[in-house]
Amino acid sequence: MQLQTPDTVWARIEELARQEPGGVVATDGDGTLWTGDVGEDMFHAFLDHGRVDPPAFEGLVRDARAHGLSDAGKGPDVARRIYDAYVGGRFPEERLCELMTWCFAGWTHHEVSTFAHEVVEAGALTSRLHPELLAVVASARAAGVDVVLVSASPFAVVLEAGSRLGFDAEHIVAARATYESEVMQPDVQRPIPYGMGKVTRLRERVGPGRPLYAAFGDNAFDVPMLASAHIAVAVRPKPRLRRQAGDVHGIVELAR
Secondary structure (H helix, E strand, O other), X not given: OEEEOHHHHHHHHHHHHHHOOOOXXXXXXXXOOEOOOHHHHHHHHHHHHOOOOHHHHHHHHHHHHHOOOOOOOOHHHHHHHHHHHHHOOOOOHHHHHHHHHHOOEOEEHHHHHHHHHHHHHHOOHHHOEOHHHHHHHHHHXXXXXXXXXXXXXXXXXXXXXXXXXXXXXXXXXXXXXXEEOOEEEEEEOOOOOOOHXXXXXXXXXXXXXXXXXXXXXXXXXHHHHHHOOOEEEEOOOXXXXXXXXXXXXOOEEEOO
């Protein structure tokens, strides 16, 4: 992948905006706007906290059995076993993203939001930011171009992280659990923004007709969103994205 500076990438976006006004820029969060994964941060904090309510426990048992894993032990035991299976390649990544979203089933919306706030505060997010991409985001906003954060992590924690970078709820697309009377249920709204689901959910948010000037991502599950943009930009790309770079026409790497 050819390296391009933030100024060069912004100049390309700016030219597209002159030619076809009204478009948007989309960016992944974990690994792209910041180092690390706030969804995993929240999940591991959840395991350490130890509160797994009955609806979540039933969901964990269901997923463990479906993938040939033991359902022995308490809720955190089953959840850790599933996570270890994911690390070992025996549990699908998209399904884990869903699980990390609904694992708070039984908690109220307020409880989940408060917990997400505490996780982001403890995670020192401001020390993990990627300034090269933030420079492009700042230029886009200054020019009146909408920037949308698209993440497969749970909405509550993405909102907490994104709000520190100027993203409000209207400019965040993330995995959402289902709620009944303010209580989380052990299920999610599908598709979550993972793989092609990123494109589907982004288009639902911004509308099908608006041009996607540029998309930024760091991993293989960002490929469909990257491929759907006029300008595809890899940010500190993971090996999996480098291996699939040939699937994205004209992809460039953002220089630090």
